[in-house]
Amino acid sequence: MTDSPIVVEADRLSRRFGPIVAVNELSLTVARGEIFGLIGPDGAGKTTVLRLLAAVMPPSSGQARVLGFDIRHQAERIRQAIGYMPQKFSLYADLTVIENLNFFADLFNVRGARRHQRIAELLAFSRLAEFTERRAAALSGGMQKKLALACALIHNPQVIFLDEPTTGVDPISRREFWDILSSLHVQGATIIVSTPYMDEAERCSRVGLMYEGRIAECDTPDGLRRLTPGELLAVWTPQVMQARRIAAALPGVLEVQTYGDLLHVFVHDAAAIAPQLAQALAAAGVPVTEIKRAQPRVEEAFISLIVGRRAAT
C-alpha cells in the first residue's frame, strides 16, 4: 500500500462481453478522501467499472491501479485492502446478523479482541445492534443494505467501493445510508459509489456521469450544474404535453424536459422569456398553476449533456 494521494488511477480501461462494450476506454483518477459518485442509467457500465477496479474481473484492455496495486497482477492485494459491496451483495439469508458479520470476519481474518471491537463498532454505526439475532432474510431492504455495508467494512478498509447501495431502498433508508457514508468519509475513508439516482450526486465531492461505457463528464456537483446551458424556468400545469409544444416553439428556448405535471424550460434569459411563455400558454388556453425561475440540478445537466451529444451524432 502507498501513502500516495491518488487512490484510483485508471487508464483507458475497457471491458467487452462478446459484442457488447460495457466499459469503453475509461480513464479516471480518484484522490484520497473523496466521495466519488459514478452516476448513470441502467446499462451505463457502472457495475463493470467497479468490478474491474475491485479486481474481481480483468479488463479486456487498458490498466488501472488501486492503492498502487495493479488490477491485473495484484488482484489479491487489492481485494484484501479494499471494502467492496457488490450490487447483489451475497448476505447469507439463513444466517443472523451476527453470524453474517462473523462469517466475513473469518473471510478477512479479523480475529480475537479486534473482531469483537470491530463488530461492536459496526453494529453501532449501522444501528443494527438490536437485531443481532435476526436472520438476514427477515430484515427490511434498507437494513439488509446496512448489514451488507457492515460486512464489507469488517476489516476496516480505507477505500470502499459500493455498487448501487441505495437502489430499491425507500427514501428514508437512502438518506440514512448516505448519512452513514458521510460519517465514514469524515473518518477519512475514500468512497467510490455508484448510483442511478441523480439526486445523490449532491452528496458526492466529485461525480462522474456515466453513459454508454464512458464518463461523459466528471466534475464537482456545482461544476456539473454550471454545464447546464442557460437558465431554468419551472412551469406547473395540468396540460404538460401541450405546454411542452408551446414552450419548445418559443424563440430563446433551448430545451424542454417534463416531470409529471412539471415542465422544465431551459432558456437563454429567464427574466425575458417568463412573461412571453406565460402569455403564449394563456393564449393557447393552457392553464398554469405556477411559473418560476429554478436552480438547475445535476439531473438537468446530465440530460442536457446526453441530449446534446445525441443531437451532435
Ligand SMILES: Nc1ncnc2c1ncn2[C@@H]1O[C@H](COP(=O)(O)OP(=O)(O)O)[C@@H](O)[C@H]1O
Ligand atoms: N457478465 C456479463 N455478460 C454480458 N453482458 C454484460 C455482463 N455484465 C454486464 N453486461 C452488459 O454490459 C453493459 C453494462 O452493464 P453494467 O456494468 O451492469 O451497467 P450498470 O451497472 O450501469 O447498469 C450492459 O449492456 C450489460 O448488459
Ligand SMILES: [Mg+2]
Ligand atoms: Mg449496476
